[in-house]
Amino acid sequence: MAFFQVEKRTSNKTGAVTYKCSIRVKSKGKILYSEYRNFSKAQAANAWGRARIAEIELNGIPSQQDELPTLQGLIKFCFEDNNINTTIGRSKRYGLSLISDCNIAKLPIDQLKTKHIIEHCKLRRASGTGASTVATDISFIRWVFKTAKVNFSHEINDSCITEAYDILYSQNLISKSEKRSRRPIELEKLKVGLAERQAQRASGDIPYVEMLDFSILSCMRIGEVCKITWEDLDEENKAVIVRDRKDPRKKSGNHMLVPLIGGAFELVMKQPRKDERIFPYNSRSVTPGFQRVRAKLGIEDLRYHDLRREGASRLFEKGYAIDEVAQVTGHRAMALT
Structure with missing residues (x-):
């Protein structure tokens, strides 16, 4: 029955x-x-x-001996399941799509061995991919395993991954993400490149340099920068409400009053009031422009998110206290920056 x-x-x-x-x-x-x-x-x-x-x-009853799907198949299942798909961010989606095209994804999951994990990492490193990026690959594969086990009832053992970690680290095939400091020389090069890109485009286009400076000073994510409005600006107290700010404990409704210190408020007041938003641009248009300039200048391993760390460092250098900087970044623990 x-x-x-x-x-x-x-x-x-x-x-x-x-x-x-x-x-x-x-x-x-x-x-x-x-x-x-x-x-x-x-x-x-x-x-x-x-x-x-x-x-x-x-x-009839499905055979318990049915062939398990490939890693590529599991990734496809995750994309096709609406409940899972809506939780996958852009970076993870891109990473999973890339993994799906690799040799390792063609193997049935019950045939994946530690040697396949190591071989995948060797191929990625040989192609010029950084060790921290390869480590992200492995974390994504492990996420697929865990997700499929819970959601699709597949008997999956991730020991092929956990047993590979020591070897992968010892051979420098993977590494933890480096918390690089984006100091003045590198950032000034980036600003010059962004200014050149801005000058080559029609007037009224994205003010890359000012948005870069504001992103650093405000420690906001680019999505947050492009959402703040004039209505939510408190000119008297030099602060702005950032709505639905990212918080691992809360997906929405996490509105925060963020102080605009260190020069961020002055940058806001320079913007023309031509839209309800202070920076009325699509974040998905800003980021590719930033990435193209970064690639052209040969600046490696720099993400827009890294500007938050730079901003926090600058605020500390200007003498702001930990609790003041935490108010700006939105972190309860400054170790998160």
Whole structure:
């Protein structure tokens, strides 16, 4: 007898509600087959349960010896599952797509061995990829394993990854991300390049240099810079409300009043009031321009996010206290910068 059951679950950490749909096939009190998936809505869980039961009744109990999907297949499943797909950021999506085209992704997951992980890292390093970027590859693969195990009921063992770490570090195939300081010479080169790009384009285009300076001084992410509005600017107290600021504990509604110190307020007041937003530009247009200039200048391993660290360093150098800088960056612990 095949049946399904939907169980409502609430996370103790975040309070998020999910619905676990469990499929079971029993005979004479013995469970012959079981699987489950998690959903964000009860309706979706029930719909999947009904469809899965109908499929089992039509085709019989799935063989426990069915061939497991490849790593490429698991990545595809994650992209196709709306509940998972909506949680994948741009960087992770790009990284997973790249991994999906690599040789390692063609192997069935039950055939992946430590040697395959090491070989993948060697090939990536040989192509000129940095050790910290390769480490991100491995973290993404491990994320796919964990996600597939919970959501798709695949029996996956990530020991091929965990057992490879010591070798990968010892051979400098992977490394932890370096907290590089973007000091004046490198940033001045970048500003000159951005100014040249700005001058070559039609008037009214993105003011790259001022946005770079503001990003550093305000310690805001580029998405936050492009969202702040004149209405949320407190000119008297030199502060601005940053709405839905990124917080691992809270996906939305995390509005923060951020002080504009160290010259950030003066930069805001220089902007023309031609839109409800102070910097009325698409962040997805700003970042590629920044990346093209960075690549042209040969500045390696520099992300827009690194400007937040530079900004925090400058505020400390100007004598601001830890709690003042934490208010600007939005971090409860300054170690996060």
